Amino acid sequence: MDILLKAMLKEDPVMVVSLIDTETVEKARKIHDTLPTATAALGRVISGALLLASTLKENQKITLQIRGDGPVREIIAEADAQYRVRAYIKRPHIHMGLKDGKLDVGRAIGKGFINVIRDLGLRDVYQSSVPLQTGEIATDLAYYLNVSEQIPSAVSLGVYVDTDNSVKASGGFMVQRLPGARDEVISFIERKLSNVKTASSMILDGLSPLEIIEEAVGLPVDVLDEKEVTYYCSCSKERVLGAMVTLGRKEIEEMLKKGENLEVSCRFCGNVYDVTLKDLEVILRGYDNN
Numbered sequence: 492m493d494i495l496l497k498a499m500l501k502e503d504p505v506m507v508v509s510l511i512d513t514e515t516v517e518k519a520r521k522i523h524d525t526l527p528t529a530t531a532a533l534g535r536v537i538s539g540a541l542l543l544a545s546t547l548k549e550n551q552k553i554t555l556q557i558r559g560d561g562p563v564r565e566i567i568a569e570a571d572a573q574y575r576v577r578a579y580i581k582r583p584h585i586h587m588g589l590k591d592g593k594l595d596v597g598r599a600i601g602k603g604f605i606n607v608i609r610d611l612g613l614r615d616v617y618q619s620s621v622p623l624q625t626g627e628i629a630t631d632l633a634y635y636l637n638v639s640e641q642i643p644s645a646v647s648l649g650v651y652v653d654t655d656n657s658v659k660a661s662g663g664f665m666v667q668r669l670p671g672a673r674d675e676v677i678s679f680i681e682r683k684l685s686n687v688k689t690a691s692s693m694i695l696d697g698l699s700p701l702e703i704i705e706e707a708v709g710l711p712v713d714v715l716d717e718k719e720v721t722y723y724c725s726c727s728k729e730r731v732l733g734a735m736v737t738l739g740r741k742e743i744e745e746m747l748k749k750g751e752n753l754e755v756s757c758r759f760c761g762n763v764y765d766v767t768l769k770d771l772e773v774i775l776r777g778y779d780n781n
């Protein structure tokens with residue numbers, strides 16, 4: 492079972508979140524049929540969105556979007572406060588040579604932007620974008636949190652892809668300094684983090700989410716929350732039709748002219764919906780009523 496665990500240092504306001512999402516990322520790999528470098532990139536973005544989701548309140552959602560000039564082009568992951576996540580990758584069939592024995596996610600992503608959309612419910616949507624620093628996702632996410640949200644943060648993300656291309660370990664952790672934390676505690680954690688093992692190797696070693704946190708910060712914590720993580724897509728035929736409305740009247744009219752039913756698949760889960768000529772007519776009538 493995939494788990495996200497939130498904890499706070501016993502003595503100082505430092506939030507530590509750890510995540511194991513191996514099954515979730517493996518599910519995403521199967522849905523999107525990714526090759527190893529793309530799998531690692533997709534998995535890191537999924538894990539990043541889940542770590543960000545740990546800061547949400549009920550009914551809120553977060554979208555993490557990475558756009559780069561590398562071959563992968565674009566990855567989107569959406570997560571909610573129940574740690575349900577779904578993701579999309581524009582070019583899944585990307586595999587590149589290793590760099591220092593690791594999957595070269597930075598090159599697969601390239602230069603570009605990290606974009607975070609916080610949907611706080613009641614139509615409050617906040618969007619913020621910063622340039623990618625390395626394309627490795629974890630450093631980019633930390634940079635975003637430091638610069639855009641002004642929360643000094645450290646982020647580690649890792650995906651280990653097996654020789655049969657399946658996901659053998661995926662997850663990460665995030666450390667956030669909140670107001671009031673002592674400088675000496677932060678320096679201690681920084682030293683600890685500078686030679687800590689990678690998240691994926693800790694997961695491969697069989698560490699639990701709590702053990703990952705203890706290994707990462709080396710200080711006693713209080714567990715605040717521990718919840719299951721799942722890959723979940725909220726799509727439905729209604730939503731697919733709703734999205735088609737944005738194509739515009741001309742496009743819909745042309746589809747009708749062809750006189751054939753369509754198959755439209757959800758880009759997050761691959762579910763296929765049959766869109767009939769009758770559905771297209773309903774969309775057209777909708778334009779008249781507005």
Ligand SMILES: [Zn+2]
Pocket residue numbers: 724725726727757758759760761762
């Ligand atoms: Zn879907």
